[in-house]
Amino acid sequence: MKKALTIAGSDSGGGAGIQADLKTFQELEVFGMSALTAVTAQNTLGVQAVYPMTAEAVMTQIDSIGEDIGADAVKTGMLFNAEIIEAVAKKMYHYHWTNVVVDPVMIAKGGASLLQNEAISALIQFLLPLSTVITPNIPEAEVLTNLSIQTAEDKKEAAKKLLALGVKNVVIKGGHDEDPNQAVDLFYDGLEFVFIKSKRINTKNTHGTGCTFSAAVAAELAKGHLVYDAVAKAKSFIQAAIEDQLDIGHGHGPTNHWA
Numbered sequence: 001m002k003k004a005l006t007i008a009g010s011d012s013g014g015g016a017g018i019q020a021d022l023k024t025f026q027e028l029e030v031f032g033m034s035a036l037t038a039v040t041a042q043n044t045l046g047v048q049a050v051y052p053m054t055a056e057a058v059m060t061q062i063d064s065i066g067e068d069i070g071a072d073a074v075k076t077g078m079l080f081n082a083e084i085i086e087a088v089a090k091k092m093y094h095y096h097w098t099n100v101v102v103d104p105v106m107i108a109k110g111g112a113s114l115l116q117n118e119a120i121s122a123l124i125q126f127l128l129p130l131s132t133v134i135t136p137n138i139p140e141a142e143v144l145t146n147l148s149i150q151t152a153e154d155k156k157e158a159a160k161k162l163l164a165l166g167v168k169n170v171v172i173k174g175g176h177d178e179d180p181n182q183a184v185d186l187f188y189d190g191l192e193f194v195f196i197k198s199k200r201i202n203t204k205n206t207h208g209t210g211c212t213f214s215a216a217v218a219a220e221l222a223k224g225h226l227v228y229d230a231v232a233k234a235k236s237f238i239q240a241a242i243e244d245q246l247d248i249g250h251g252h253g254p255t256n257h258w259a
């Protein structure tokens, strides 16, 4: 069985973070493992508290996996601070992990910060050059590139700029597009721009979509798919998961991971 590791924060409400990742790995039939970067007290209403782990605790968890089980693909989610980012990059380099999906998680939908501002340069310096594919949404791509993204051309410019930072492939997700009818993701591998269009589903229950999508990309990479194929499969998975959303809790419910 292929194995996938998530290095991310936990969501006590079960909709995002490592809980979403592990459910996605299970559904896509890869063996799921986790290294926890932070505990969040969280539900569908928002993030009530964040308790980061020490960088040492993150490294020790990664070593436990690297020294024994190994990983066919790795995804990173909430990394919270520069020390954790540096530690994760160091360990990924040490274990020669190659199928690396970086979801540059910054701010939760409710507004809570999941990455300290001063950690953004560490993300760019240490982690992006090690990544196989990164999966920013539009606000995250804007922060990483210092560009304002409104049009398809802007997305292409941002994708080029991200590749210039050492990223091998990028998916700029269209969930924040203005268009009320569709969401358009842009995939770029340095050679070709591919726009992936999907019908916009009008729902408030989208908590954890980014986590679930990047976990699905990692699972498909672990199974040996090429990057574009892994992204296309993950896109179908997340589309079905949003259509099959769960209306639980009093706020923004999660996508359904049983697609």
Ligand code: PLP
Binding pocket: 008, 009, 010, 011, 016, 017, 018, 040, 042, 077, 078, 105, 107, 108, 109, 110, 114, 206, 207, 208, 209, 210, 211
């Ligand atoms: N909480 C954790 C621990 C996460 O890793 C993420 C990932 O993006 C989120 C929350 C984001 O949740 P939302 O989809 O509601 O923005």
